[in-house]
Amino acid sequence: MANDIVGTPVSVTLDGTPYDVQADANFTQNKSKYDNEPQITSGRVMQKKTRRAQTVESVTLATNESEDEEIKNLADRIGVTYPMSYKTVDGTTHRTTGFIKYENRETQTGTTTIQMIPTSPNGWSAFIP
Amino acid sequence: MAIFDKKTTVISKESAEEILKDFYDYYDVDLSILDEEKSKSLKSHKEKLLAAVQRGRLEISRDKNDDILVTQHVGSASEKLEYTSQVGKAFLAMKKYDTNDHMGRAYAMLGSLCGLNAEAISQLKPIDLKVAIALGLTFIEAVM
Numbered sequence: 001m002a003n004d005i006v007g008t009p010v011s012v013t014l015d016g017t018p019y020d021v022q023a024d025a026n027f028t029q030n031k032s033k034y035d036n037e038p039q040i041t042s043g044r045v046m047q048k049k050t051r052r053a054q055t056v057e058s059v060t061l062a063t064n065e066s067e068d069e070e071i072k073n074l075a076d077r078i079g080v081t082y083p084m085s086y087k088t089v090d091g092t093t094h095r096t097t098g099f100i101k102y103e104n105r106e107t108q109t110g111t112t113t114i115q116m117i118p119t120s121p122n123g124w125s126a127f128i129p
Numbered sequence: 130m131a132i133f134d135k136k137t138t139v140i141s142k143e144s145a146e147e148i149l150k151d152f153y154d155y156y157d158v159d160l161s162i163l164d165e166e167k168s169k170s171l172k173s174h175k176e177k178l179l180a181a182v183q184r185g186r187l188e189i190s191r192d193k194n195d196d197i198l199v200t201q202h203v204g205s206a207s208e209k210l211e212y213t214s215q216v217g218k219a220f221l222a223m224k225k226y227d228t229n230d231h232m233g234r235a236y237a238m239l240g241s242l243c244g245l246n247a248e249a250i251s252q253l254k255p256i257d258l259k260v261a262i263a264l265g266l267t268f269i270e271a272v273m
Contacts, residue, residue: 016241083244
């Protein structure tokens with residue numbers, strides 16, 4: 001969907017469980033597959049491309065203790081990946097399979113912050129029905 | 130070109146029935162012993178699912194844990210939705226919806242099963258949505 005609407009992400013689904021997103025959430029999408037750097041030589045400048053994970057960071061979810069526990073358990077799960085998706089306010093649903101990194105929970109605001117890390121080689125894909 | 134055309138029959142009705150039987154057996158749904166109203170409703174959904182299986186829009190298979198995996202090819206068939214059998218979790222996703230909001234609950238259930246969300250399901254094209262709704266309501270009625 002190509003429109004000019006930006007703002008609060010609509011929702012996040014982790015392993016089939018939907019979560020609400022804080023109104024001021026500002027997801028950081030590391031979209032490109034490579035971190036490009038210049039490799040300086042005595043002559044030409046070469047391009048150094050380092051493969052990186054297409055993470056989505058600063059994913060701040062509104063959670064109660066029970067939801068936070070589910071997320072924590074998901075982060076601690078060993079040996080499996082799971083489906084993850086999030087919907088941006090322009091209506092695009094981004095999806096992938098991977099795992100999460102649990103960063104922290106803020107008791108004052110009831111928020112859990114995670115990173116979503118794809119394991120599929122193509123990273124995230126937009127769901128276009 | 131899509132793997133199926135609108136009216137193309139990919140497999141026979143008998144084969145499609147056999148494939149679908151695995152799905153119903155997995156969820157222990159026996160239409161002959163359900164009450165008349167529920168059975169009638171599920172039969173109507175079954176006809177739509179049968180046609181979708183025949184046309185290759187819907188695939189029933191088993192995952193690595195031998196659980197049922199339903200794959201729906203949507204749009205031009207380049208997109209697919211894989212519905213796992215984690216219905217318990219999907220029921221929790223329905224809790225936001227009123228018990229009379231059958232469509233909302235079906236979308237939430239399907240969205241959860243395929244790892245997306247209810248809104249993504251609601252955006253499906255009518256031809257795909259018809260199959261999705263039949264599937265969602267079957268999941269709900271089969272398990273509840």
